Amino acid sequence: MPPASETNSQEFEGLFTLYMVIGGAIAVLVLTAIAYAVIRYRHREGRRRSEPRGMKPLEAIWVACVAGLVIVLLVATFRTEERVDAVTDDPAQNIEVLAFQWGWRFTYPGTGITTVGSGARPPTLVVPAGETVRFDLTSRDVIHSFWIPELRFKRDAFPNRTTTFDLVFDPGVSTTARCAEFCGLDHDQMDFQVVSMSPSDFERWLRSHERGQGAP
């Protein structure tokens, strides 16, 4: 499987636009039909009820159109999902994520670097830009969800199992990320920061932190 060339947010925006355009068109069409029916066929004295011709064939055409749109949406969805869910054989960087009540721990395997934080001192997830980053996500207690809104992506973190996914980050990312699965009392205090750097800056960051431990 080739590495993801588009970031998840680009995949998302493309598909979301398709859904919004089709959904919007259907909404306008149906609301117009309702308005037309209510206004043109409102009750007036002396009006005879009649069934307009061609309604049955029109229904057949309508159903065929809806079915066609369903197929278009499904094909687009399946194609996008295949790319988004793809997990490459050799990512540029591995990061282990542990979610817990109520914070996050990021571990960079093989370097001894661990970042922990919660609540008022959120941890920062440092990532290289433009490369495939492999995440191995798990939870220490209840179900949490690792959500980076700017990337338009989330995955649930389950206890006693690891969920694996790949992400590609744009350069210059500096954004707030959150827990998105209700996990108890301080679920709304589980923010973390995500910062991307060029691969060479990232290498330098790794090496400078390899000696030190756990600086958030």
Add this chain to the structure above:
Amino acid sequence: MTTIAPPMPRPGPAEWVLATDHKRTAARIAVAAFAFFIASGVLALLMRSELAQPGLQIVSTDTYNQLFTMHGSGMIYLVITPLALALGLYFVPLQVGAADVVAPRLTAFGFWLYLGGGLTMYSGFLTSTGAGKAGWTAFYPLSGEQASPGPGMDMWIVGVALAVAGMMIVAATILLTLIRQRAPGMDITRLAPFSWSMFFTCAMTVTSFPVLIVAMGLLFADRNLGPIFDTPGGPATYQNLFWFYGHPVVYIMFFPFLGVVADVVATFSRRRLFGYPFLVISLLAFTGLSMSVWAHHMFATGQVNNEYYSLTSTALAIPAGVEYFDVIATMIGGAVLLRTPMLFALGFLSLFLIGGLTGIVVGSPPLDYHVHDTYFVVAHFHYTLFGGSMMGAFAAAYYWFPKVTGVMLREWIGKLQFALLFIGVNLTFFPMFLLGYDGMPRRVADYAPEAGFTGNNRLATIGAYVIALGIAAFIANLVVSLRRREPAGDDPWEGQTLEWATSSPPPRLNFSGLPPIRSYAPLLDLREAREDEG
């Protein structure tokens, strides 16, 4: 046609408790459900008041977590499901020409289980640890005894199981009534659209509700006896069990109101429903397919076959399209009267449309990866449940209140209520689409001032108070209409189906005589025959 029958005596307190007439049981359910609706609505107003601006002003986080749990639990387990089934319990026997429902005492038993379950759930507020606070979904391990200790959570589990069991019993008797108690001539192909919607609603209920009861039993056992879900696959298994009920239930909360809307639109367009056979087939297809989509709630877990559930969820658009076409085509060529029931029916059609289309959006896994568990989803399901089901419920209220009580509700207050609710629903829930897209998760008591969520939250809170005004208008209408009574007669709307062929309210055994039944609109047939003669 006026039926000469003595009016039903006003029930004394003993009769409220002991009567087995299906109409009394249905009235009990409706009154209890409305009371729970007000309670859940108050919880929502507290939540919206808290969220109007950043910082915790009104409640603590722990209390807030109980509020949203009980609001969602109340609305789903105790309000809309029972209201939907109560409508069926009252009107299905009437629409099929039966004297009562199959097993009336068992049906009454189901009501009392539901009431007991609801009171049990709410009693959690009186315990030291508070009411259930793991969301209406109670995912494991959050709902386990380590993360949610205390009797309040146990009572929530017990209460939910009881309420769901009670409603399952009611649905089973309605289904059996439809199969076994139809009057002679009321062939299954002559059911009113509402009765068809109840048929398939009850099919979904009897096949999905038992799974929830099992899930609650297992959850209770896990908390109190020994590990059941405490395995690597356990939490996902719980979700599969829960959502197998949790998805059909939202359709159970929708289809009866779609059925009412179909009846109302036909009546107030002075026409037969267009495409009746297609509507029936699409109801069968839609509800059956609804049983297959449940794990679209689990796309972000990575533990289910996303493509299958995305396929079945998106395919739902096809039967939905048939239903919309048939209802709108009924108006075309008709003579549309914009009385209050029809206004609420039109509100249902336009608001549910937005809910349904955004449902197709969240049915796409790559899109759901962003909006799942955010206010986008909250907006989606409130458009379907409030803009859809509740507007449909008010259509049913204005349409059928005259039949149940013999008295008309005031038109002008009804129109005012409609305007307030239509504006309120859009003002409250549309900003939530934007909030979710912009990054606000669900089930949070607070948010950071710099997150940019404040403006839309303020709009939503204002909208919630507009909704509250709309509900107040409805209560005012009930009070005024029952005080200064405007008699309705048997058939104030020139209805088409059998419930209008008897007195308002109907006598104990529903009918003193039945008109000939040769189609699904027997009264319309009669009226047209008389017009042709005269």
Add this chain to the structure above:
Amino acid sequence: MRRGALMFGAWGLWVGAWVITLWIWGEALVPLLTFGAAAAGAALAAGYMVVTGGPGDPPRTLSESSAGPPVTAAGVVLAANGLAFGLWLVLIGAELVAFGLGLVIAESRRARSG
């Protein structure tokens, strides 16, 4: 009555078609079991009604009022709460259930003989 049961059976078969599709496509055991049970349950219940059914139920005696349902239900609710609060409450509930069922049985006997 057969046609009504047939519609329920048709619904069950349609659900069954989607169960088979999911089974082929691949899914875990528990969801397949609940899904399969729903389809099979509907189809079997419908089949039973079609095979045994006739033109509907004979005329029956309807009760006016009964204390059986509220009493039995109160017993079930108390017993269920007893699972959280203790055996004493389960026993009280069980007694009410027995009493309530007794009321219903007595009523049915009276209706049949009277």
